[in-house]
Amino acid sequence: MSDDRPLQPDDVLGGSAIRRRTLMLGAAGAAAVVSIRPALAQTNASMLTCEIPVPDSKRAGQYIATDGTVVAPGTQGAFPPAGRAFKGDEVKHALGGGMLPGTTYEQNQAYVSYIRKLQSGTSGFTCFASLQMPRG
Amino acid sequence: MARPESLRIVHLDSFTLLYHRESGITHLLTAPAPEILAALGEAGLNRTALAAKLAAHYDLADFDEAALAERLDELVAAGLVSAA
Numbered sequence: 734m735s736d737d738r739p740l741q742p743d744d745v746l747g748g749s750a751i752r753r754r755t756l757m758l759g760a761a762g763a764a765a766v767v768s769i770r771p772a773l774a775q776t777n778a779s780m781l782t783c784e785i786p787v788p789d790s791k792r793a794g795q796y797i798a799t800d801g802t803v804v805a806p807g808t809q810g811a812f813p814p815a816g817r818a819f820k821g822d823e824v825k826h827a828l829g830g831g832m833l834p835g836t837t838y839e840q841n842q843a844y845v846s847y848i849r850k851l852q853s854g855t856s857g858f859t860c861f862a863s864l865q866m867p868r869g
Numbered sequence: 870m871a872r873p874e875s876l877r878i879v880h881l882d883s884f885t886l887l888y889h890r891e892s893g894i895t896h897l898l899t900a901p902a903p904e905i906l907a908a909l910g911e912a913g914l915n916r917t918a919l920a921a922k923l924a925a926h927y928d929l930a931d932f933d934e935a936a937l938a939e940r941l942d943e944l945v946a947a948g949l950v951s952a953a
Contacts, residue, residue, distance in 0.1 A: 756900060756901050756928070756929055758940060765898060765899045765900065765940055765943060766896055766898055767896070768894050768947050852883075853883040854899065859884070862884055863897055
């Protein structure tokens with residue numbers, strides 16, 4: 734899983750013998766880099782100010798179903814988009830069983846399910862992933 | 870990109886942890902950042918050559934010069950790539 738050598742093109746480019754894969758460059762707002770500075774990593778506050786929009790900017794305006802999937806606006810039983818992006822510390826609190834600010838119980842459940850399903854390349858993914866990382 | 874010997878890379882499923890020894894900063898990367906770093910290599914490329922190299926190795930499903938520029942800007946801001 735880990736190695737201690739320089740990143741080589743074939744590590745990720747795959748070399749000529751390996752299949753081509755699709756690479757998404759992503760959209761504005763879907764940051765692909767989050768940096769953790771040593772001083773902040775020790776204070777446990779490093780990622781608490783990053784943001785997770787619900788849903789991501791590419792799907793702005795769509796609703797969130799109770800299982801966290803993104804559905805068409807107005808879908809019965811689904812919830813409208815969050816009025817603002819949630820901060821990392823708010824999401825961390827919600828992942829631990831708390832409530833996202835300004836949400837009802839069921840709306841919170843839907844939004845948290847959406848956040849848990851975030852994929853690479855989606856706005857908020859790096860923020861969500863960073864919240865999962867243990868800190869010393 | 871930063872000198873390869875100054876980096877420690879750990880691949881973790883869909884993201885890559887990259888520790889830059891000189892700054893002591895850990896970077897959490899998701900696609901396409903690791904791919905861009907690898908394509909740039911130590912010598913670096915201009916934006917046109919980078920786009921061509923990526924296109925030679927990947928199906929770029931949503932290629933857009935502005936998006937590539939934004940990804941490069943993120944890497945520059947993180948200190949992992951220097952602009953010529």
